[in-house]
Amino acid sequence: MHPSNRNRTILSLATLLALSAGAAQAQQGDPLYRYQWHLMSYGQSVLADTKPAFAVDLGIDDLHDYNVRGKGVVVGVLDSGVDIAHPDLAANMVPDGSWNFDTQTHDTSPTNASNAHGNAVAGIIAAVGWNGIGVRGVAPAAKLKSFNGFGDCFLFCGLSTGEIFYAWWDGAQAKRQDVSNNSWGYSGTTMQTFSENSVASYEGPMSQTREGRGISYVKSAGNDFISDCPKAIVDANVGCKQTGLDYRNNLFNVMTIAAVNANGKRSSYSSPGSGLWVSGLGGEYGRQVKHQPGLAANRYEPAIATTDLVGCDRGYNNFVIKSSFNLNQVNDLDSNASTIDNSCNYTGIMNGTSAAAPTVSGVVALVLQANPKLTYRDVKYILATTARKVDPNQPAAVHANGTVLVPGWTRNAAGHSFSNWFGYGLVDATLAVESAGKFKNLPALVDSGWQRVQPDAAVAIGNPAAPARLQIAIGNGIRKVESVQLGWSTDYRNDAATPFPVQVTLISPSGTRSTVFPAMTRLSTSAFRADFFASNAFLDETGQGTWTLELADVPLAAGAASKGKLASFKIRVLGH
Template structure:
């Protein structure tokens, strides 16, 4: 975000040494014609694509980093997505030759370029991260000198599978030198298939071992489930759930969002508020910029105010016969022009090689991945834990007036910003806030690595007499004392079982709040969200979820899980809290 002082004055000497070598060269290079529409990079409140202007200074805070040659040089970013068009004129120079992997049989092994006219998602994501800068065409990436690799997990051979994730995240030949892995995928599950403790370990151990033990930085989209739980074309989230305004699907229900190695990213729009679709939850870490939909009413007769607010401008599949810019007759993708950049009729760019319609936490995630590449250029010796910490510690508090949400009976369902006992502001909408590239890069240059990880391991309590789940005035509680010497928390993972039967699709009556030894309360699962837990549990149970609200608090002491039946008007409990488990990670 724009600052009242020139942040060049705050750059470390180490950063200046990196920077000055390329400043003169940068000024001599050609520009990027569509850069002025990329409000997420530099935002002075200018007119962009959409009927509303972005709010001044709502951007990634890149400021002068690019001019000083901090562009992600030397950092390899993997894009696990639909395939990337590796020959795209604004991407080709940054694609690692023979560095990508095509999982579709019968096609070139290292060319994952989509064959479907609608397969533009990965190319749009890659452009946000690392579109080539100053080449006289198109757009610029957040990290315009980063090297890119594409892994087409969503290809012609079907959807994303476990073996494709494992290959792309750590096990594949092409993934070995990936420093940042962007994952603009996930979901708003209709039910949870919970990871077991062994499965969590089977992910986290190899993820931590990559990059010679420093660990790849895995950046992942939080999901677009604020008002939707899609299931075979239907929205399972009813209007009664939507009206409570706590968010239909919490981001922690997508199980991989809870892994310790993953940075889970929410989306902020050009007004500096939560993007209308962005999944909330305690498992968030930070926010990126995802925008809204980028339509203009002069072309598009759309309903809903957010439809005409700016989206993200980035690369598209080349040509007007495919991608977001697909306007050939009888196609099944896009049949109407929606903004000034669209189609061969555009007077801005008639190549159809770019789009102004990219949005979602799918767009927010690569903005954070790009900032991470800038951070790792400044200090390649940072571990994934260091990077996570830096991004959280330097993030900016957006939407400071975020309202708390209450049940009609007065029960607090979701707080706004809460400052934890260590003085860290946290929000279930934004995590620790919107990433700030210059602040993060500056901090990275002089950052002292975090002490060795302290892991409490999983601790569990399962009493013979399970406490009944009562009203908010009489909640069920279970407590676990953590003895491990975790001086400062980095993340909390937890799970629980109940025998409380709920009605799927109806508002969830139960509220789950985790309370730290210091008294900070994290609303891990708010009541009145979409009600569906573990598929194989007869009651409402969540085997694995995270809360990141306790950064830097002491981990030793008694942790309490509090569960209440929020709408309960009498003493007739409908179930009990059978077990509670917790794992505390920190240093």
């Protein structure tokens, strides 16, 4: 028996033997299961040169054995398409339930040999279990629908708002789904324009799905912690690009997902931010030195094993390995040279928050099997309050002058710990399912609406000891916060080639401080403003009282002239 996630510390020899026996039994049904450390990690050898840490997994434990497998739950996958005839996916594909925007048909099987991303995502969620081949999904009995919205090209060539609306709620095939997985996003460095009416155009229809209970929308945070980043920003350890720069990551109905690796640490690429909700497992890169020597150490740490496109001339087995690296193999699974599985129908190098999101979507499917009456808000709450606090000693990012740019884990006034790296922590399937079975639906949503302040005289943005400060009182009786959305405007300008120096902090009526936008990150802007950001750090705190926004120019020396002024602040508090 796999011990509780809350008590996986000291294990007896008998327990270890039982774990090994259980894994061997599971492997008989799915030969590649043993390499899926994200489902059960007992320190086994996997498709990498390092082993996963014990119990850094989704905490599925005995759920599958007790037939908690996602039965009756439908998961939509908006991505680059799914090979609907894949032998490990076909039985779980809803007949005529998918939609290909390019061909206007129900077949989303990619015609471009490189487009394996969506297929890998689908396998993580709901690859068929115990069928004698391949891998197993987190929710191996859940049903799948695929929406191909990225064109016939490598990975993502663009996704229109109309296609998002179709796949999220408006399309005929989208009407019957319980979970929507979205392993894609915006990776730019500018603040996107997104009005309050635009927020409503998304959140209103999203909330009415599932007969008013709401689809659970699961979305990747991004892979931009260090990508394309100047050394000064990398050294600051704040993350190159904040997840909130993608406005869809700030929507109330969306759970934005960070990635954890097999050591229980932040995956090296995982985008940070105050808009994170929880974390899934994305791993690192899954290489092995004997196949691909000379790489950085984290390249040899485990990635996620999942489904590839069918055949050796398609997918990760072909394009990513042979075309991108001019190699036949990068680990023992990939390619037809594999002695593990030479079908080329599987890959061991899927990673990113693109992989972490479907691990969470799979857990949501298990939760909704346990209690189909849950609303999207209930699901969010259950995942947050049952998540595990990983990397408890996460270091704070501190500027040279001593200013804390981003804290590690912060305990809010309601007793919940939140991190800009992990949200509320790594999802725990067993605890979430247990909670779901006895959960009483949250009270009706209370929405403060957008409240704003725009003083006659803008406030100078000083150093951290003298920040610009604006306040708004919320008095509509929100006893417990679920999420906070905000925006601000300034006339602050900065050279896009240098780290952006302004720190944005939101302070709740209870005194909890949330770093909404850290200084020393990357931002291209002519004037620093945000239409729409989110912080999820205040769960269960009171929403009633005075909310304070602070902006500080972190490198600014005491007595130096301010380079800009804070002109306005707006806030929307949602809760019950």
